Amino acid sequence: MVQALAIEHVSVRRGERLVLRDITLRLNRAGTLLLKGHNGSGKTTLIRTIAGLLPSETGTVTLEGGRTEAEPGEQSHTIGHANGLKSSLSVRENLRFWRDFLNGPRDGVDRALAEFQLDDLADIPTAYLSAGQKRRTGLARLLVADRPLWLLDEPTTSLDTASTQVVVAAIEQHVTSGGLAIVATHLDLAARNAREVTLRAGTVVSASSDEVGDD
Amino acid sequence: MTEFWTVLARDLKLAARDGGAVGTALGFYLIVVAMLPLGLGPDLKLLGRIAPGILWIGLLLSALLSLGRIFESDFEDGSLEVLMTGSAPLELVVAAKALAHWISTSLPLALLTPVLGLLLNLDVDAYGVLLATLIAGTPAISFLGSIGAALTLQARRGGLLVALLVLPLYIPTLIYGIATISAIVTPPGDAMSAFLILCALSLGSVVLGPIAAAAALRYQAQ
Numbered sequence: 497m498v499q500a501l502a503i504e505h506v507s508v509r510r511g512e513r514l515v516l517r518d519i520t521l522r523l524n525r526a527g528t529l530l531l532k533g534h535n536g537s538g539k540t541t542l543i544r545t546i547a548g549l550l551p552s553e554t555g556t557v558t559l560e561g562g563r564t565e566a567e568p569g570e571q572s573h574t575i576g577h578a579n580g581l582k583s584s585l586s587v588r589e590n591l592r593f594w595r596d597f598l599n600g601p602r603d604g605v606d607r608a609l610a611e612f613q614l615d616d617l618a619d620i621p622t623a624y625l626s627a628g629q630k631r632r633t634g635l636a637r638l639l640v641a642d643r644p645l646w647l648l649d650e651p652t653t654s655l656d657t658a659s660t661q662v663v664v665a666a667i668e669q670h671v672t673s674g675g676l677a678i679v680a681t682h683l684d685l686a687a688r689n690a691r692e693v694t695l696r697a698g699t700v701v702s703a704s705s706d707e708v709g710d711d
Numbered sequence: 712m713t714e715f716w717t718v719l720a721r722d723l724k725l726a727a728r729d730g731g732a733v734g735t736a737l738g739f740y741l742i743v744v745a746m747l748p749l750g751l752g753p754d755l756k757l758l759g760r761i762a763p764g765i766l767w768i769g770l771l772l773s774a775l776l777s778l779g780r781i782f783e784s785d786f787e788d789g790s791l792e793v794l795m796t797g798s799a800p801l802e803l804v805v806a807a808k809a810l811a812h813w814i815s816t817s818l819p820l821a822l823l824t825p826v827l828g829l830l831l832n833l834d835v836d837a838y839g840v841l842l843a844t845l846i847a848g849t850p851a852i853s854f855l856g857s858i859g860a861a862l863t864l865q866a867r868r869g870g871l872l873v874a875l876l877v878l879p880l881y882i883p884t885l886i887y888g889i890a891t892i893s894a895i896v897t898p899p900g901d902a903m904s905a906f907l908i909l910c911a912l913s914l915g916s917v918v919l920g921p922i923a924a925a926a927a928l929r930y931q932a933q
Contacts, residue, residue: 549792550933569796578789582721584728596717597797637793 498644499561500524501546501568501676506555508538508545508698515541516698519555523678523691528671531680533695539680540576542695543647546678547574562644572645577653579634583623587614587633590622591640600641608639612662627654635663638670646670646677714799715807722811725784732777733816740773740820744827755832762831763841763892769827770820770845771852771881775874777816778856779863781808782928786864795932805857805928806921813853821845840895844888844906850913854920855880861927884912 501523508516516538523529531539544550546557548569559568581590588605595604609615612632622630631654638646646667652660660683667677694702726733747765748758785791785808794804824845825838833841859877866872887909894900 547792547796549795566798567796570798572796574792574796576789576792578787578792580789580793582725582784582788582790584725585721589724593717593721594793597714597794597799599713599798634789 497561497674498525498559498571498676500559501645501678502556502558502560503542503546504556504558506542506545506557507553508541508550509553510541510550514553514698516545516552519698519700521693521700523676525561525674525676526671527676528667528690529676529678530690530692531678531695532682532692537695538698539695540649541698543574543649543678543680544576546645547572547647549574559645568645571643572647573638573641573643574647574649575635575637575651576649579630580637581622581630581633584621586619586621587625587636588618590633591636594637595640598637598641598643604640608636611639611666612636613659628656628659631655632659632662635666638666644675646675646679648677648679648681650680650682652681652683712803714797715803718794718804718807719811722808723815726811726815732780733819736773736777736816737819737823739776740769740823741827743769743772744830748830759832759834762828762833763837763896764889765831766824766827766833766841767845767885767888770824770849771878771885773820774817774849774852774856775877776870777812778860778873778877779870781812781857781860782864783860786932791928791932795928801925801928802921805861805924806854806917809854809857809920809924812857813850817849817853818846821849834896837892837896840892840902844891844909847906847910847913848884848888851884851916852881854913854916857920857924858927861924861931864928864931884909887912 503519503521506516506519507514519542521529531542533539541550545552546568548567557568559571562568562571585593588609591605591608609618612635614633614636617625617629622633625633635651651663655663667679671677693700744765751757782791785794795801797804821842825842828838828841856877859873862876863872887905890900890905891902891909894902894905
């Protein structure tokens with residue numbers, strides 16, 4: 497069981513610019529971290545660094561209590577700006593592919609369809625979906641396979657209020673069952689037991705407390 | 712290994728559903744080969760002599776057209792990042808995608824070749840050996856091509872760049888493919904050893920291509 501995500505002294509350089517400077521954060525299990533900050537403050541870079549998609553110049557990211565042989569990225573769901581959907585495949589086919597690729601449980605697809613209210617759309621090619629429906633389908637990937645850490649970059653883009661509630665509920669359920677979530681957002685997502693961290697120019701300028709979640 | 716088959720099945724399904732790219736490659740091949748007799752004049756002897764070379768080069772160029780598709784759409788819609796953070800090594804994912812490219816594009820091109828041979832007065836003895844060399848040699852086209860496709864992922868309009876990067880890598884395959892055919896059609900010559908080297912080149916590229924392409928993808932995705 498994953499106990500905590502420890503980000504220690506992480507700096508990331510993009511070209512000549514130091515985008516993240518010496519970030520140290522700790523997120524305990526059953527905790528949500530809301531990343532705030534203006535455009536360009538380093539939210540996406542931090543999420544991509546944790547996911548292992550960007551190399552860090554210094555520092556380490558470790559998932560304490562996780563599978564030691566796997567990188568943190570392999571134990572997390574990363575949802576960025578793009579949804580990762582194939583337009584000629586139906587909603588169900590897209591989710592089934594991700595379930596098989598991510599070794600999810602058999603009932604994962606049905607659970608995800610139900611949770612994100614996609615049952616009626618399941619057999620429609622995603623090319624015909626609206627932006628919000630595509631986003632929901634993209635987010636449904638979170639539920640097709642169990643991974644302890646969720647890394648969400650502006651998950652509520654193009655979602656209406658009702659769909660936003662669905663996402664918040666999914667995050668809360670994940671966190672309640674012992675998971676961890678890092679959500680970069682400019683909205684006030686009313687997630688329980690959440691801690692806010694504000695980034696400015698690649699450094700943490702305010703944090704509600706040093707640690708979050710159950711000890 | 713499940714991940715390998717999952718990615719392979721998905722890419723084949725996508726290639727079948729958005730058939731455009733395969734159709735373009737086949738159509739391009741057909742037009743290039745059909746235009747050559749018009750340009751060279753009705754000298755059947757000349758056409759027959761250069762037919763194997765023309766068919767091989769035409770196939771290489773047609774396959775080049777479709778290489779960009781191996782990673783491009785996955786990169787644009789964000790799937791690639793998820794594929795990179797799966798529990799399967801990226802090399803295996805790349806191998807599955809290159810194999811899907813071979814089955815969906817290179818193999819149909821190779822199978823179309825005997826039909827195009829008719830347009831070029833190809834020597835009757837050459838049909839079998841030409842098809843054999845193409846089937847044995849085309850894996851190198853897909854797997855070496857995946858390196859070029861990965862390297863030019865971030866380059867806008869990278870089509871021409873792929874050609875510059877990848878065509879030189881195809882030279883050994885072309886040489887031994889043609890050497891096998893000419894050894895059969897105009898003896899003497901050692902057809903078997905040329906054919907075995909052709910197979911070895913393909914097998915080598917199946918191993919090295921995914922490793923190099925995965926390294927390029929890791930860099931490009933940053």
